[in-house]
Amino acid sequence: MHLLQIENLTKRFGGLTAVDNVSFHIDEGEIVGVIGPNGAGKTTLFNLISGFLNADSGIVKFKGENITRAAPHEIVNKGIARTFQVVRPFRHLPVIANVMVALRSPRGSRKIEWIKTFERKAVDMLEDVGLTELMLEPAENVGHGDLKRLEMARALATEPDLLMLDEPFGGLNPLETDFLTKSIQRIHLDNPMRGIVIVEHKLYALMKIVKRVIVLHQGRKIAEGKPEEIAKNKEVIEVYMGKAM
Amino acid sequence: MVTTYLRRAYSSFLAHVVDIPPRLLAFILILLWASVPVFKPDGYTLTILVSTNIWAIFVASWDLLVGFTGQMSLGHALFYGIGGYSTALLFKYFQLPVWITIPLSVVVVFSFAIILSYPALRVKGPYLAMTTMAFALIASSVLYIFPEITGADSGVRKLPLLFPLKLFRREGISALESVYQQTLAYYYFTFISLVITLLILYKVTHSKTGIVLVSVLDDELASKASGINVDKFKVMAFALSALFAGYAGCLQVHFVSFADPGLFALTFSFLPVIVTILGGIGTIYGPVIGVFVYQILNEIFFRKVIKIPLEIYQAKLLIFIAVILILVIKWPRGIGRFITDKLKDLEEARDIDERGPRIWKTYKKKGKKIGVIARVRARLKK
Numbered sequence: 001m002h003l004l005q006i007e008n009l010t011k012r013f014g015g016l017t018a019v020d021n022v023s024f025h026i027d028e029g030e031i032v033g034v035i036g037p038n039g040a041g042k043t044t045l046f047n048l049i050s051g052f053l054n055a056d057s058g059i060v061k062f063k064g065e066n067i068t069r070a071a072p073h074e075i076v077n078k079g080i081a082r083t084f085q086v087v088r089p090f091r092h093l094p095v096i097a098n099v100m101v102a103l104r105s106p107r108g109s110r111k112i113e114w115i116k117t118f119e120r121k122a123v124d125m126l127e128d129v130g131l132t133e134l135m136l137e138p139a140e141n142v143g144h145g146d147l148k149r150l151e152m153a154r155a156l157a158t159e160p161d162l163l164m165l166d167e168p169f170g171g172l173n174p175l176e177t178d179f180l181t182k183s184i185q186r187i188h189l190d191n192p193m194r195g196i197v198i199v200e201h202k203l204y205a206l207m208k209i210v211k212r213v214i215v216l217h218q219g220r221k222i223a224e225g226k227p228e229e230i231a232k233n234k235e236v237i238e239v240y241m242g243k244a245m
Numbered sequence: 246m247v248t249t250y251l252r253r254a255y256s257s258f259l260a261h262v263v264d265i266p267p268r269l270l271a272f273i274l275i276l277l278w279a280s281v282p283v284f285k286p287d288g289y290t291l292t293i294l295v296s297t298n299i300w301a302i303f304v305a306s307w308d309l310l311v312g313f314t315g316q317m318s319l320g321h322a323l324f325y326g327i328g329g330y331s332t333a334l335l336f337k338y339f340q341l342p343v344w345i346t347i348p349l350s351v352v353v354v355f356s357f358a359i360i361l362s363y364p365a366l367r368v369k370g371p372y373l374a375m376t377t378m379a380f381a382l383i384a385s386s387v388l389y390i391f392p393e394i395t396g397a398d399s400g401v402r403k404l405p406l407l408f409p410l411k412l413f414r415r416e417g418i419s420a421l422e423s424v425y426q427q428t429l430a431y432y433y434f435t436f437i438s439l440v441i442t443l444l445i446l447y448k449v450t451h452s453k454t455g456i457v458l459v460s461v462l463d464d465e466l467a468s469k470a471s472g473i474n475v476d477k478f479k480v481m482a483f484a485l486s487a488l489f490a491g492y493a494g495c496l497q498v499h500f501v502s503f504a505d506p507g508l509f510a511l512t513f514s515f516l517p518v519i520v521t522i523l524g525g526i527g528t529i530y531g532p533v534i535g536v537f538v539y540q541i542l543n544e545i546f547f548r549k550v551i552k553i554p555l556e557i558y559q560a561k562l563l564i565f566i567a568v569i570l571i572l573v574i575k576w577p578r579g580i581g582r583f584i585t586d587k588l589k590d591l592e593e594a595r596d597i598d599e600r601g602p603r604i605w606k607t608y609k610k611k612g613k614k615i616g617v618i619a620r621v622r623a624r625l626k627k
Contacts, residue, residue: 050470076472088467090460092527101460104453105472118453158472 001064003028003195004049004080004162009058011044018044020219021058026162031188031196033206033227036216037239042199043085045216046166050082051075062162077107081160083151085167085199089139096135098150099125102157111159122157128190129153129183145176149183156187162195163187169202177205184209207231215239266588271530275440282429288421290545291428297540298435299496300516302442304532306489307517312527313450314482315462316366317374320381321490322513323361326506327384328354328491333401333504334394343405347495354491355484362483366476378514385509400505407434407499431500438496439533442489446529449485458482459527523572525579534581542568 002025011019019041026032034042047053049060051072060068067075090098099122102108109118116124126132129149134142139150148168155163168184169177188196200206207213207227215223215230217239223230230236262268281294307321331350335341341349365376388395395401408430413423449455460468461475468475498504516539517532524535547553547561576583 052466052469072469073472073474076470081472082470084467084470088464088470090463090467092459092463093456097456097459100453100456101468101473102471104457107472154467154471 002026002061003030003063004197005059005061006049007059007061009045009048009060010056011041011048011053012056017219019048019055022216022219022221023058024214024221024224026195026197028161028193028195029188030212031184031198031210033210033213034197034199034216035201035203035206035213035230039218040216041219042216043166044219046082046164046199049075050080050164073105076158076160077105079107079159079161080164081155081158081162082164083148083155083166083168085170087144087147087151089142089147089150091140092138094136094138095131095142095146095150096122096126098139099153099157102154105158108158125153125157128156128187130179145172148172148176149180152180152183152187160194162197164197164199166199167201168198169200169205177202181205181209266591267585270584270588279433279436282432288425288428290549291425291432293540293544295428295431295435295500296497297537298432298439299493299500300540301439301533301536302435302496303490303493303513304517304520304536305439305443305446305529306486306493308521308526308529308532309446309450309458309489310482310486311517312521312529312531313455313458313462314479316479316482317370318377318486319374319518320377320379320514321486321517322509322511323377323381323384324354324358324487324490325494325497325513326381326508327357328494329498329504329508330388330395330401330494331491332495333404333498336404337401343407343499347492347499350495351488351492354494355488358484358487359480362480366479366483378511381509381511381514385506388506388509396505398506400503400507402503404499404502404504406502407431407496435496435500438492442492443529443533446489450529454478454481519569521579523569523580525582528579528581528585531579531581534584535579538572538580 004026006025007023009019009022010017022041022045034045036042044053048055051067051070051074055068058068059066062075062078062080065078067078067080070078090101093101096119100118103118103122103125123132123135126135129152131146131149131153134146139147142150148171152165152168155165165184168180172180184196184198188194198206198210210227213223213225213227213230214221215233215236222239223233223236225233262272282291286294303321303325306324307318310316310318310321328350331353332343332346335346335349336343361380365373365380368376389397406427408427410423410427413426413430414420415423418426450458457468457473457478460471460473461478465475494508497508516536520535520539521532522535523538524533525531543561543565547564553561553564572580578586
C-alpha cells in the first residue's frame with residue numbers, strides 16, 4: 001500500500017485545465033520533487049491533495065483511505081501537513097505561538113508525550129528549524145527567510161506522515177537555501193518513515209535532496225524518474241528551455 | 246498558623262500583582278472603582294455608573310468576537326435584546342423569580358447564538374457585518390409582528406427588580422435614601438459581574454484557546470492548514486460572546502424594570518465600535534476603559550461639570566466628537582493599549598536597572614521617570 005496515491009486527478013478552472021488526469025504515488029520514507037514551469041499546476045495539485053480545492057474528478061488516497069472530499073483540517077489531522085508558497089504566518093502572534101496553534105490541533109496535541117509540556121514541545125519544534133532566538137518576537141517583525149522556516153516548523157508540529165513543502169526555497173539567499181536543505185535532510189532522518197513532497201523551481205537545490213522527480217507541464221505529468229534521468233530527459237529540457245531550432 | 250498563611254498570601258500577592266505593573270494598575274483601578282461610593286456621588290451619577298458597568302460587560306464581550314476572533318459583528322444588540330426580552334417574557338408568562346429567569350435567559354441566548362452562527366459564519370468580513378446588522382434589525386421588527394406577546398412599542402413592563410425596594414425600607418430612613426441604597430446595591434452587583442466577566446474573558450483570550458482565536462483572525466487558511474477546525478472555534482467565540490452580551494441585557498432589563506424595542510437599537514450595535522476605537526481593540530480591557538471614558542464624558546462631565554446651558558445642549562455632540570477625535574489622533578492604538586505600552590517600557594526599564602527589584606524604586610530614582618524617551622536619550626549620549 002502506498003502512503004499517498006493519486007488516480008486520474010483533474011481540476012478545471014473554467015476553460016483552463018489546471019491539473020489534467022495526473023496519477024502518481026508516494027511511498028513511506030520517500031522524498032519526491034514535483035517540478036515544472038510556471039502555470040504547470042503544481043500548486044493546484046497541492047491544494048487538491050490538502051483539501052483547499054475540490055477535484056472535478058479523480059481520487060486521492062492516503063494510507064488506503066479516500067480523502068478526496070475531506071475538509072482541510074481533517075486532512076491535516078489524518079497526517080498530511082503542508083506549507084504555503086507565499087508565507088502565511090499569524091502576524092499578531094509571537095513566533096512560538098504560531099507553532100502552538102498547530103500543537104492545539106487534535107493531531108498536534110495527541111502527539112505530545114506525557115513527559116513534555118506544551119511549551120517545551122513548541123520550543124523543540126522551533127529548535128528543529130533553528131528559530132529559538134526569535135521565539136518571542138511577533139511574527140510581523142520577522143524576516144522572510146525565517147518565516148519560511150517557521151512555516152515548516154508549524155507544519156511539523158502536527159507530526160505529519162506526509163509533509164508537503166510548496167516552494168520552500170522561494171526567495172531565499174544561497175546561505176538560507178543551504179540551511180533549509182540541511183534541515184529538510186535532518187527532518188527526513190528524524191522520522192525515516194515520513195514521506196516528503198517538495199514543489200520547487202530551484203532545480204539545483206532540489207536535485208540534491210530528492211530520490212524521485214515528477215515533472216508537470218500544462219497540468220499533465222510528462223515525466224517521472226530519478227533526478228539524473230530527468231535532467232537528461234529530452235521532453236523536460238524542451239519544456240524548460242524551448243525546442244531546439 | 247494563621248500568620249504563616251497570611252504571610253504566604255501576602256508574598257504571593259507581592260509576586261503576582263505588585264511586581265507586575267499592568268496588574269498593579271488593574272488592581273488599583275478595581276479598588277478605586279469599588280470605592281466610588283466613598284466619594285458620595287449623587288443618585289444620578291450612581292445610576293449612570295450602574296449602566297456603564299452593564300455596558301462594559303456588553304462591549305467586552307464584543308471585543309472577544311471582533312478583536313480576538315476577527316468576526317465583525319455590527320448587530321451585537323441582537324444578543325443584548327434577546328437576553329433582555331427572554332428574561333422579561335419568562336417573568337411575564339411563568340412568573341419565575343429573577344434569580345431563575347436570568348440564568349435561563351443566558352442559556353436561551355447561548356443556544357440562539359449557536360443556531361445563528363451557522364448561517365452567519367458562512368460569510369466573511371463586511372458581509373458578516375451586514376448579516377449581523379440585519380439580524381438585529383429583523384429581531385426588532387419581529388417584536389411588532391407579535392404585539393400581544395412582546396407588547397410592541399410599550400414593551401414588557403413592571404418587571405421585578407434584582408433588589409426590591411422593600412429590602413431597603415427601614416425605620417428612620419427617608420424614601421430617597423432607600424432608593425439611593427438600592428442603586429448602590431445594583432452598583433456593587435454589576436461591578437462584581439463586570440470584574441468576573443473581565444476575568445473570564447481575559448483568561449479565555451490569554452490561554453491556549455486564545456492563541457487559536459487570534460490565529461483565526463490573522464489567517465483562516467493557515468489556521469486550517471495547522472489542523473484547526475476553524476468553524477468550531479468561530480462558533481465558540483460567537484456563543485461565548487453572546488452569552489455575556491445577553492447577561493448584560495438581563496441586568497439592564499432588571500435594572501430599569503422594563504424591556505422595550507430600544508434594546509435592539511442600532512445605537513447599541515455601534516456603541517462597541519466607538520468605545521473600542523477609543524480604548525483599543527483586541528485587549529478586552531480596552532473597550533471597558535473606552536466605555537467609561539465615553540460615559541463619563543457624555544453624561545457626567547458635560548452635564549455636571551461644564552453645565553452646558555440647555556439652549557445649546559445639542560452643541561454637546563460637537564464638543565464630544567472633537568474630544569474623541571483628539572483622543573484618537575493622540576493615541577491611535579487606543580487608550581488602553583497606550584497605557585500598557587508605557588507600562589511595558591517601565592517593566593523593561595526595571596529589568597535593566599540593578600538597584601532594586603521593585604517598580605517604585607526605578608520610578609522614583611532621583612525623582613526621574615525612566616521611560617522610553619529617557620532611555621533613548623541615554624543611548625544617544627553613549
